[in-house]
Amino acid sequence: MWGAEGGQGQILDQVVAVxxxxxxxxxxxxxxxxxxxxxxxxxxxxxxRQRNPKYS
Known part of the structure; x- marks a missing residue:
């Protein structure tokens, strides 16, 4: 998942920088x-929703 595409590493670098x-x-x-x-x-x-009381 991580590292398979290069975009995730760049996003991580930007988050770290900010x-x-x-x-x-x-x-x-x-x-x-x-x-x-x-x-x-x-x-x-x-x-x-609570059940109505039964009177019988």
Whole structure:
């Protein structure tokens, strides 16, 4: 994935130049930001509608 095309290395170089982070830190942060939200990273949780009470 990384390094297969030359563009990703250039993007990483630009992020390092702009932010001042190390290459390793920039790579980790970019990978974490691009990862889909999992069990520990929920974007927005919808509240569930409760069931109506049953009277009979």
């Amino acid at each position: 932010t001042g982070w190390s290459r390793d830190n920039a790579r980790r942060r970019l990978r974490a930001a691009a990862a889909p939200p999992g069990a520990g990273r929920q974007v927005a949780k919808r509240t569930r």
